[in-house]
Amino acid sequence: MQSPAGSTLVIQNLNKKFKTRENEIIALQDINLNIHQGEFISIVGRSGCGKSTLLRVIAGLENDYEGLVVLGNKQISRPGLDRGMVFQEHRLLPWLKIKDNVAFGLADNLGGEKIRIVQEHINLVGLTGFEKAYPHQLSGGMAQRVAIARALVNRPQVLLLDEPFGALDALTRIQMQQEILRIWEAEKTTMILVTHDIDEAVYLGDRVVVMSSRPGTVKKIVPVALARPRDRSSYDFIQIRKAIYSEFFADAEKPFAYAI
Amino acid sequence: MSVIRKYQFVSPAVKRVSQYLILPVAILVIWQLLSQAGLIKPLILPPPTKVAGAFWELLSSGQLPKHIWISILRVSEGFGLAALVGIVMGIGIGLSRTLDRLTDLVIQVLRPIPPIAWIPLAILWFGIDELSKIYIIFLGAFFPVFVNVIEGIRNTDQRFIEVARILEVPRWKLIRQVVIPGVLPYIMTGLRVSLGVAWMCVVAAELIAANQGVGYLINDARQLSQTDVVLVGMITIGVTGKVMDSMLKRLENRLVGWKISYSGD
Ligand SMILES: Nc1ncnc2c1ncn2[C@@H]1O[C@H](COP(=O)(O)OP(=O)(O)O)[C@@H](O)[C@H]1O
Ligand SMILES: [Mg+2]
Numbered sequence: 001m002q003s004p005a006g007s008t009l010v011i012q013n014l015n016k017k018f019k020t021r022e023n024e025i026i027a028l029q030d031i032n033l034n035i036h037q038g039e040f041i042s043i044v045g046r047s048g049c050g051k052s053t054l055l056r057v058i059a060g061l062e063n064d065y066e067g068l069v070v071l072g073n074k075q076i077s078r079p080g081l082d083r084g085m086v087f088q089e090h091r092l093l094p095w096l097k098i099k100d101n102v103a104f105g106l107a108d109n110l111g112g113e114k115i116r117i118v119q120e121h122i123n124l125v126g127l128t129g130f131e132k133a134y135p136h137q138l139s140g141g142m143a144q145r146v147a148i149a150r151a152l153v154n155r156p157q158v159l160l161l162d163e164p165f166g167a168l169d170a171l172t173r174i175q176m177q178q179e180i181l182r183i184w185e186a187e188k189t190t191m192i193l194v195t196h197d198i199d200e201a202v203y204l205g206d207r208v209v210v211m212s213s214r215p216g217t218v219k220k221i222v223p224v225a226l227a228r229p230r231d232r233s234s235y236d237f238i239q240i241r242k243a244i245y246s247e248f249f250a251d252a253e254k255p256f257a258y259a260i
Numbered sequence: 261m262s263v264i265r266k267y268q269f270v271s272p273a274v275k276r277v278s279q280y281l282i283l284p285v286a287i288l289v290i291w292q293l294l295s296q297a298g299l300i301k302p303l304i305l306p307p308p309t310k311v312a313g314a315f316w317e318l319l320s321s322g323q324l325p326k327h328i329w330i331s332i333l334r335v336s337e338g339f340g341l342a343a344l345v346g347i348v349m350g351i352g353i354g355l356s357r358t359l360d361r362l363t364d365l366v367i368q369v370l371r372p373i374p375p376i377a378w379i380p381l382a383i384l385w386f387g388i389d390e391l392s393k394i395y396i397i398f399l400g401a402f403f404p405v406f407v408n409v410i411e412g413i414r415n416t417d418q419r420f421i422e423v424a425r426i427l428e429v430p431r432w433k434l435i436r437q438v439v440i441p442g443v444l445p446y447i448m449t450g451l452r453v454s455l456g457v458a459w460m461c462v463v464a465a466e467l468i469a470a471n472q473g474v475g476y477l478i479n480d481a482r483q484l485s486q487t488d489v490v491l492v493g494m495i496t497i498g499v500t501g502k503v504m505d506s507m508l509k510r511l512e513n514r515l516v517g518w519k520i521s522y523s524g525d
Contacts, residue, residue, distance in 0.1 A: 018365070059426055061422060061425065061426070075293075079425045079426045079427075079428065080428070081427075081428055084426070084427075085426050087419070087423075089419070091420065091422075091423050093418050093437065093438065093441070094518045094519070095444075095516075095518045096441075097435065100437075104423070104424075104427060104429065104437065105426075105427030105428070105429060108433070122355060134518055135518075136518060137293075149387040150423075150427075151426075151427075154427070
């Protein structure tokens, strides 16, 4: 299988249905998307439009799909260490210390190397000193940092983030957005982030994929050609935000904060 | 509220302790008064003072410590064995569908048989001594742990399983770091139920066939119409059971302390 030049993740004619006892739900219909190595992709869309399903297909958690989903010339059919994932809930094991949660995905035959990798990733997400804490002793933002560290220990090529900051308060969310950018720049990981916050999508993404629901399709792909660090109050930033906003609300007046 | 609080004379701690004590003290006082008024026959229910006297007598003669100790030993042995076998079998069967199917029918049929119904067979097989008691206790205490362990394994959080799949965590590590810790609260619940059943079983077995133990003490006293001794035996079982349960509760808090703040999410 040959992917287009520069693309690391190729999605072509992807369809995904869920069959329930009564009916069939088309969760994704004819999705086409090429994602480049090291790119930061934001995906926005209303709840239920198939954003999580798309990430789960890429993660290899849903293998009963039609179409091509190819990472580095290999069709995705199951999870692999080349892809990491962070969920909206941190999903840390409550009975393990932070360092053991971060080490959860590391092979045990690494010896002393393991301790070094764990510490490095705890430092990377800015939690130095919390190695021996338990998840319930952390705030929501800190727990999500641990989840990011855990997902990164095997140095995945692609990190999938499913509304990772959706449950955080507004100030913590902005802080986490800056953190994830810093990590992205340090690790050069390809990032695919699902959000329902248009501001977040524009602030983070090289491109913003706008999805529409029933069935879940890609409605539009908006490039964000803005230099980083981005200024959320700049004219260009607001213009892009407006353009995406109008994909969801055709002609209603545009409120100050854009969230779907 | 704050205005009312200002005028309270008793400290909250004293208030709490007295709330615990009000009911038992009231029962004892009324019981004593009714007995002194001649409204309850001593043979039916002797007054608390008489029960206390019998308790003191049995304690100082060494009779009560001897019998309760025998019962505690039997409970500990039967319960310990049941806990061990229940946890090991529960984990094995919980993790393997094949093992589950192989054993399911036998277990489902054995489970509803009350342990007491095993007493005749147990005596035939193991005689009237320790072994038959331990066998009965084992049978009674086994199922609550066993059933709870399996339930716990079946309820393993699928979200953690997904995380493990994504990280390609090997199966044995998944069992050790995800499944077993998740089952721990279920094991503790099962153990506490089992301990209660173990006490029921030991007393029942001792009532029917024994020459030692609190159950024997109670039965012997009944035949001699020593109602006060019967009551001493009963209360001793209650207190001992409560103490052992508290010990398990403390163990539970230590082992699954993470659970305290986890239930919310
Ligand atoms: N396991 C499943 N079984 C049946 N339907 C599902 C399942 N997972 C998702 N769906 C349906 O697929 C659609 C897309 O869901 P999802 O990807 O979770 O949306 P989003 O993440 O954008 O909110 C929804 O209509 C949802 O009900
Ligand atoms: Mg979702």
